[in-house]
Amino acid sequence: MAENEPVPAGRLTIAYELSCGPGQDPRSMAEDLALEQTVELPVGCVPDAIAGAVVGRVEEVVDVGGGRARAVVSYDPALVGNVAGQLLNLLFGNVSLKVGVRVAGIEWPEALLAEFPGPRFGIEGLRELAGVAGRPLLCVAVKPVGLAAAELAERCRRFAIAGVDLVKDDHSLAGQEWAPFAERVARCHEAVEEANRESAGHTLYLPHLFGGPNGLARRARRLRALGIRGALVSPMLLGWDAVRWLAETSGVAILGHPSLTGSLFAPDHGIAPEALLGQVFRVLGCDGVIYPNAGGRFPFPLAACEAINRELRKPLGTLRPAFPVPGGGIDAARIPEWVGRYGPDTIFLVGSNLYSRPDPYAAAKGVVEVLRGWS
Amino acid sequence: MAENEPVPAGRLTIAYELSCGPGQDPRSMAEDLALEQTVELPVGCVPDAIAGAVVGRVEEVVDVGGGRARAVVSYDPALVGNVAGQLLNLLFGNVSLKVGVRVAGIEWPEALLAEFPGPRFGIEGLRELAGVAGRPLLCVAVKPVGLAAAELAERCRRFAIAGVDLVKDDHSLAGQEWAPFAERVARCHEAVEEANRESAGHTLYLPHLFGGPNGLARRARRLRALGIRGALVSPMLLGWDAVRWLAETSGVAILGHPSLTGSLFAPDHGIAPEALLGQVFRVLGCDGVIYPNAGGRFPFPLAACEAINRELRKPLGTLRPAFPVPGGGIDAARIPEWVGRYGPDTIFLVGSNLYSRPDPYAAAKGVVEVLRGWS
Numbered sequence: 001m002a003e004n005e006p007v008p009a010g011r012l013t014i015a016y017e018l019s020c021g022p023g024q025d026p027r028s029m030a031e032d033l034a035l036e037q038t039v040e041l042p043v044g045c046v047p048d049a050i051a052g053a054v055v056g057r058v059e060e061v062v063d064v065g066g067g068r069a070r071a072v073v074s075y076d077p078a079l080v081g082n083v084a085g086q087l088l089n090l091l092f093g094n095v096s097l098k099v100g101v102r103v104a105g106i107e108w109p110e111a112l113l114a115e116f117p118g119p120r121f122g123i124e125g126l127r128e129l130a131g132v133a134g135r136p137l138l139c140v141a142v143k144p145v146g147l148a149a150a151e152l153a154e155r156c157r158r159f160a161i162a163g164v165d166l167v168k169d170d171h172s173l174a175g176q177e178w179a180p181f182a183e184r185v186a187r188c189h190e191a192v193e194e195a196n197r198e199s200a201g202h203t204l205y206l207p208h209l210f211g212g213p214n215g216l217a218r219r220a221r222r223l224r225a226l227g228i229r230g231a232l233v234s235p236m237l238l239g240w241d242a243v244r245w246l247a248e249t250s251g252v253a254i255l256g257h258p259s260l261t262g263s264l265f266a267p268d269h270g271i272a273p274e275a276l277l278g279q280v281f282r283v284l285g286c287d288g289v290i291y292p293n294a295g296g297r298f299p300f301p302l303a304a305c306e307a308i309n310r311e312l313r314k315p316l317g318t319l320r321p322a323f324p325v326p327g328g329g330i331d332a333a334r335i336p337e338w339v340g341r342y343g344p345d346t347i348f349l350v351g352s353n354l355y356s357r358p359d360p361y362a363a364a365k366g367v368v369e370v371l372r373g374w375s
Numbered sequence: 376m377a378e379n380e381p382v383p384a385g386r387l388t389i390a391y392e393l394s395c396g397p398g399q400d401p402r403s404m405a406e407d408l409a410l411e412q413t414v415e416l417p418v419g420c421v422p423d424a425i426a427g428a429v430v431g432r433v434e435e436v437v438d439v440g441g442g443r444a445r446a447v448v449s450y451d452p453a454l455v456g457n458v459a460g461q462l463l464n465l466l467f468g469n470v471s472l473k474v475g476v477r478v479a480g481i482e483w484p485e486a487l488l489a490e491f492p493g494p495r496f497g498i499e500g501l502r503e504l505a506g507v508a509g510r511p512l513l514c515v516a517v518k519p520v521g522l523a524a525a526e527l528a529e530r531c532r533r534f535a536i537a538g539v540d541l542v543k544d545d546h547s548l549a550g551q552e553w554a555p556f557a558e559r560v561a562r563c564h565e566a567v568e569e570a571n572r573e574s575a576g577h578t579l580y581l582p583h584l585f586g587g588p589n590g591l592a593r594r595a596r597r598l599r600a601l602g603i604r605g606a607l608v609s610p611m612l613l614g615w616d617a618v619r620w621l622a623e624t625s626g627v628a629i630l631g632h633p634s635l636t637g638s639l640f641a642p643d644h645g646i647a648p649e650a651l652l653g654q655v656f657r658v659l660g661c662d663g664v665i666y667p668n669a670g671g672r673f674p675f676p677l678a679a680c681e682a683i684n685r686e687l688r689k690p691l692g693t694l695r696p697a698f699p700v701p702g703g704g705i706d707a708a709r710i711p712e713w714v715g716r717y718g719p720d721t722i723f724l725v726g727s728n729l730y731s732r733p734d735p736y737a738a739a740k741g742v743v744e745v746l747r748g749w750s
Contacts, residue, residue: 099674
């Protein structure tokens with residue numbers, strides 16, 4: 001949403017980009033959308049008392065030419081009712097099943113933000129956990145799925161000795177038979193702690209959390225029992241309210257992974273990456289958010305990366321800022337260039353590029369030295 | 376997947392449609408995909424012991440012309456590790472962030488199906504709960520959000536008196552202040568029970584379940600305590616493993632709603648609707664699956680509707696068949712036509728069209744009479 005636009009006080013205000021087919025009027029599309037996302041009824045069947053308060057309100061419709069329009073619709077935040085899933089439902093639930101509707105921006109009323117946890121640690125808190133002030137951080141993914149727990153732990157140990165700030169599970173690691181969760185997490189954490197003692201380091205190990213209500217709660221308790229301080233979650237795999245619950249109750253820092261989000265990032269239908277990854281993930285409690293960096297394995301535009309960075313770090317109610325975590329095929333040799341572009345409040349996630357080197361651990365150490373030399 | 380193709384025994388086998396950009400070779404795309412969805416490493420960095428067992432195996436690549444190809448990749452089902460989220464991750468997690476990849480079909484090994492609950496009731500079980508043999512069923516949505524619990528309950532009562540088989544919450548109803556969950560569910564259920572006593576009917580009330588681990592478990596217990604026999608869930612809002620957990624533990628019939636799934640249904644990127652709604656939703660435990668019917672408010676093609684119907688009802692391991700639940704703007708006047716096309720093992724979900732009539736309850740009764748007359 002443009003900075004200079006008036007935002008209705010106290011309303012959740014969403015800017016949509018609409019693609020209008022032949023004969024489609026953008027104002028009618030916006031009005032349909034405001035009904036579809038709330039009462040799911042034609043306007044004539046909505047009780048009067050509800051029509052004014054509950055139905056989305058079309059604030060503005062601007063035809064931008066080329067069959068496209070920009071519509072701003074505001075909603076009573078009481079519709080969310082303190083449920084993360086309902087926030088997503090209000091943003092794009094039924095409308096996902098239409099075509100040519102894109103959530104381009106979200107303005108959050110303070111009262112709605114106050115219902116959600118936001119990052120428990122945020123940039124400053126995660127820096128304290130990792131013992132890193134002022135410079136960008138390095139995160140390495142421990143992989144691949146299929147290795148035994150002891151083999152994964154040895155990789156963790158060597159990356160920790162190399163001085164990597166965060167060692168996280170690949171999000172494909174769950175409870176598979178090759179390395180069952182309890183054994184894997186205990187071994188990997190112990191290996192990192194051992195390396196920290198050996199090298200006086202502060203590397204954090206972040207296991208991947210997954211599963212249904214009971215399993216997730218059990219795994220979160222295990223993390224606490226082991227003294228683990230962070231975890232990786234994939235909101236689209238785990239569930240929006242489960243992420244929020246972890247942020248509120250687990251006591252660990254949360255790194256959000258974008259698995260399964262990609263179909264939402266189509267140019268003319270979905271949710272803008274900076275709105276979903278930069279805002280929603282942060283509001284639900286992610287202290288860092290992974291996204292596929294431009295120039296990597298995924299076709300993600302630089303402008304989207306920069307917009308995500310901006311949204312994660314900007315003032316937003318009383319929420320703490322969160323770390324952008326560009327990944328998805330970063331070339332370690334280009335880290336200095338990315339640091340120059342993204343600045344120090346960034347965690348660089350490097351995985352496959354390090355594993356492709358003759359000595360991944362020496363290569364990781366080289367990146368750490370570059371980042372430590374940053375100023 | 377075509378019926379006559381050999382499927383590798385015991386492997387989870389996925390048929391992808393690939394859109395190849397200029398200079399893109401479909402076989403390389405398929406091989407990248409098989410790596411991306413498992414080890415997330417270039418082929419040269421995968422330990423030998425894992426390369427054979429864990430990396431996806433490209434079974435077939437067929438160039439179908441026009442820059443499109445069909446690729447079949449098989450996976451060791453142990454990758455799923457009995458976690459629903461990991462099933463989705465394996466199907467389309469990281470690949471969602473690429474472009475031009477569509478999951479067109481899934482072949483399930485028996486051992487993988489056996490890990491998941493599938494429908495607890497299925498078509499026959501839900502028929503028994505609703506006391507309806509041999510004919511199609513009518514489901515009506517109680518709405519809109521914004522009404523008080525007593526007003527929603529009165530709508531439930533009147534639809535039950537009209538003989539509607541299932542009365543379900545709109546999926547926008549959660550725990551909002553206008554009608555808090557506990558009060559709303561108790562009143563709506565009691566209203567339906569009262570109507571059932573009055574008219575010797577068997578109408579079922581299905582409240583919408585939502586929330587994080589603790590809240591969901593608490594709400595499921597409340598349903599049991601009240602004697603409620605079914606619930607509505609939105610898997611993309613609630614979380615895949617939460618749905619599976621409800622199917623396994625709650626004892627209620629599960630109706631799955633497609634909120635937020637729509638961006639996955641793009642023609643050249645995503646998951647085919649019949650694979651997601653027709654297979655995945657069923658495997659995770661939905662007894663009925665709602666989808667937007669052709670000719671309604673959503674641009675859903677008839678072929679997709681028919682494919683979903685087929686997948687929900689077809690033999691699949693030892694899983695019970697599930698009800699297709701076409702909705703999203705069905706015109707009550709066209710029900711006879713849809714019954715002729717879809718057959719008796721269908722639940723018709725009608726909402727806004729009934730509310731648009733001068734007397735929604737009389738209109739609902741009319742539909743019930745049509746369905747009762749079906750033979």
